[in-house]
Amino acid sequence: MGSDEDIFPQEYFVYFKKKWQSQGTYLPKDAEASYLQFAQTKQRKEAGSMKYLTKKICTLIITLFIVSLLAFLAFQVIPGDPTTALLGTEATAEAREALRQELGFDRPVLLRYFDWLLNFLRGDMGMSYNYKMPVSEMLLDKLPITALLTLLSFGFTLVLSIPLGIWAGSTKSRALDLGVTVLDQIVMSVPSFFIGMLACFVFGNLFRLFVPGDFVSYTVSWGACLGYLVLPALSIAIPRIAMTVKMLRSSIQTQLQQDYVRTSRSRGSGRKKILRRHVLKNALIPVITFLAVSAAEIMTGSIIVEQVFTIPGISRLLLASISNRDFPVVQAIVVVMAAWIVVVNFVADLLYQLVDPRIRLR
Amino acid sequence: MKKRASVFLWAGGIISGLMLCIILLGCFWTPYDPTAMDPKAKFCAPSLTHLLGTDNFGRDIFSRVVDGAGTSFFIALCVVAIGCAAGILIGSLCGYYGGLPDLILTRVCDSITAFPSFLLALVIVTVAGPGTENIILALGILFIPSFARIVRSEFARCRELNYIKSARLMGAGGARILFRHILPNTFPVLCSAITIGFNNAVLSEASMSFLGIGIQPPYASLGSMLSDSQSFLHSAPWYALGTGGAIVLLILGFSLLSEGLQLKGQR
Numbered sequence: 001m002g003s004d005e006d007i008f009p010q011e012y013f014v015y016f017k018k019k020w021q022s023q024g025t026y027l028p029k030d031a032e033a034s035y036l037q038f039a040q041t042k043q044r045k046e047a048g049s050m051k052y053l054t055k056k057i058c059t060l061i062i063t064l065f066i067v068s069l070l071a072f073l074a075f076q077v078i079p080g081d082p083t084t085a086l087l088g089t090e091a092t093a094e095a096r097e098a099l100r101q102e103l104g105f106d107r108p109v110l111l112r113y114f115d116w117l118l119n120f121l122r123g124d125m126g127m128s129y130n131y132k133m134p135v136s137e138m139l140l141d142k143l144p145i146t147a148l149l150t151l152l153s154f155g156f157t158l159v160l161s162i163p164l165g166i167w168a169g170s171t172k173s174r175a176l177d178l179g180v181t182v183l184d185q186i187v188m189s190v191p192s193f194f195i196g197m198l199a200c201f202v203f204g205n206l207f208r209l210f211v212p213g214d215f216v217s218y219t220v221s222w223g224a225c226l227g228y229l230v231l232p233a234l235s236i237a238i239p240r241i242a243m244t245v246k247m248l249r250s251s252i253q254t255q256l257q258q259d260y261v262r263t264s265r266s267r268g269s270g271r272k273k274i275l276r277r278h279v280l281k282n283a284l285i286p287v288i289t290f291l292a293v294s295a296a297e298i299m300t301g302s303i304i305v306e307q308v309f310t311i312p313g314i315s316r317l318l319l320a321s322i323s324n325r326d327f328p329v330v331q332a333i334v335v336v337m338a339a340w341i342v343v344v345n346f347v348a349d350l351l352y353q354l355v356d357p358r359i360r361l362r
Numbered sequence: 363m364k365k366r367a368s369v370f371l372w373a374g375g376i377i378s379g380l381m382l383c384i385i386l387l388g389c390f391w392t393p394y395d396p397t398a399m400d401p402k403a404k405f406c407a408p409s410l411t412h413l414l415g416t417d418n419f420g421r422d423i424f425s426r427v428v429d430g431a432g433t434s435f436f437i438a439l440c441v442v443a444i445g446c447a448a449g450i451l452i453g454s455l456c457g458y459y460g461g462l463p464d465l466i467l468t469r470v471c472d473s474i475t476a477f478p479s480f481l482l483a484l485v486i487v488t489v490a491g492p493g494t495e496n497i498i499l500a501l502g503i504l505f506i507p508s509f510a511r512i513v514r515s516e517f518a519r520c521r522e523l524n525y526i527k528s529a530r531l532m533g534a535g536g537a538r539i540l541f542r543h544i545l546p547n548t549f550p551v552l553c554s555a556i557t558i559g560f561n562n563a564v565l566s567e568a569s570m571s572f573l574g575i576g577i578q579p580p581y582a583s584l585g586s587m588l589s590d591s592q593s594f595l596h597s598a599p600w601y602a603l604g605t606g607g608a609i610v611l612l613i614l615g616f617s618l619l620s621e622g623l624q625l626k627g628q629r
Contacts, residue, residue: 063473074485181366185621189614191565193572194606197592205596212595300480304569308592315573322488322575330488337481 052353060346067338068120072113074334075327120335126328130321135332138317143336146313148218149302152226153233153240154295161241162287165248169283170256170275180249187242192301196235196308203231213310232309236301240294247290251283258282285356292348296341367625374618381612385435388428396421396429396582405598414604418594423601427608430582434612437498437577438563442556444502449509450552454540456510457517468514471507479504479566484575492575501566505559512555516548550627557620561613568609584609 013035020027028034119126125135168180204212210231216224255261256279264274306315314333321329393413400420408415414423456464474482479501486500517540520526529543570576571585579586584605591601 066473071485074489185370185618186614189561189617190610191568191606191613193569194588194609197588197595197602197606200592201595201599201602205599296478300478303480304573307573307589318484319573319575322484325488327488330485334481334485338477341477341481 049353053350056346056349060342063342064339067342068117068335069113071331071335071338072116073109075331076109120332125332128321128326128329130324130326130329135328138329139314139332139336142312142314142317144218145311146299146302146306146315148225149229149233149236149306149311149313150295150299152229153236153298153302156233156237157240157244157294157298158291160237161244162248164241165245165287166252166275166280168245169249169252170271170279180245184242184246188239188246190239192236192239193304193308195238196232196305199231199235200308215309215311217312228309229311232302232305232311235308236298236305240298240301244287244290244294248283248287251286252279255279255283281355285352288348288351288355292344295344299337299340367622370618370622370625372622374615374620374622376615377611378615378619381431381608381615382435384428385432388425388432392422392425392428394422394425396425397580398422405594408600408604415598415600417590417598417601423604426582426587427584427604430584430587430605431608431612433494433577433581433583434564434567434585434609437494437501437567438560440498441501441505441563441567442559444498445505445509445559446552446556448502448506449511450513450545452506453510453513454517454545457514458521458536458540458544460518464514467510471510474504474507475511479562480569483566483570487570487575492578494577494581497567497570497576501563505563508559509555512551513548516551517544520544520547550623554620554623554627557616557623561616561620564609564612564616584612 013032017027017031116126123136125139127133128135128138131138168176200212203209210228215228218225252275260278261274264278265271302313303315303318305311306313307319317329318333320326321333398421400416403412403416403420404418406412406416406420412422412424414427417423417426452467456467482504483497483500486503487496490496490500521544526539526543529539534543567576567583568585568588571583572589574586574589576585577583587605588602588609591598591605594601
């Protein structure tokens, strides 16, 4: 989009018309009409873009709503009475009834859902059955660490996989091709927790570069915290990097065989220029979707890898709550995670549209 | 491409075949009893008597790995069977008949596949409690949408083809067209979906057992063994390496197979 495509009000057009005419520039007879038409189309396009955004935001809100409803309902169909878990099997019927009223179980499900949702939006996620503590306080302690790990890992995936993928996709060499393919297949098959354990063994036990379990919280020292998180983040990222590289590579190779590349070559453009200006734009489209899926997988991966590196994130709280059947905690964690996934998908959708405006039309 | 596809298929076939043979053999015979403890042989390094060494209770790791791989394999098989059977049923009906039910089911499947299966399995296991059957059920249900999606698109594609039209003209009923005429044509796509699904199932089961919400003791599972081995990483690294290596081989074999099948399908 150059400056010549900017839209001027009609007066500007009249002004430029005079200027051009005085300079002797040729103006076709229907210049004004075609200019107006152009301006209209452009405006309509921009309106379409806004419409797309509004539509996507509406979908986002609806999806979040459905997800929260499902997360709420899933914990309502639990076999057995939640009061049994709290009071034990020997509680009297009156005590049970009193607790049911206190927890609000005697009211209709939908009413309880809306109460829960409103409270949730206000930051009140209910009380933990087990610890008798507000869930939001418990999460506030643990969530930032998991979020940090997830973001760091996603950053690694992004920063390492795209250059590697471009390099692997644009270099033509049979040996390299074979090497990358074989390496990709092998690395993709190693679960992240096993990579984490290997990293613990190699860097912790053999080289003694760090002590597994000696985590420093970010409240104490950012540097030490991030330093400790590098290895876990890498062990989550490595299988994802292998998958992304494989995808980007095949995507670039498919694009390089298209006709427009040959045309561009025949017009004398250099390989690098074609790659940068034409091929990458097309090749990155499927990769964006894949990276959005990766962001979700990385988050679940970080739950597992936290156990390997004994990072005091959300993982241990989640597992303890599952085995104690402490539903409010699990519910809150699931909703937070699901919201993160939905938001990532939303951002991916927008990026998608930015890279490929044709998407809007579908 | 053809050559590479066959290389992948051969490599994958050999690795998975070997694993399968060992697992099948393990059903009837393992070098030691996987649960037999031998206090005298704690933390033996790998040797000819104990191929992968022994663990903290003096149990033979190789026998346990074979046993655990068997459990993982069995669970993955059940999960894929559930997902595949239900996925084919839903996908074929949706793809062939279309209409409003198709639209709704496609939307539901799309939204389920957007979530990591692990998170949903977590919810199901929280609600239903851990255990082998619940894991199979939870993962099986979660695998339905991905199969249904693939099968649906294949059926929707085949619906308009001429041989289906002529079959309809000849008076073939819906069920006959669906399962006698279209289904065999979806096998190439289905095969690679099954191998990918199998990998995901093995990985999900291993992750959940690793976290202690999957297979419960006394049953051996690769994930829970790996989690146990973590405490002895320093004194007995072979425990972790042997168990993790088995998971990697199990997944690698099938991922090579699926890669080969995909390359073959591209031609």
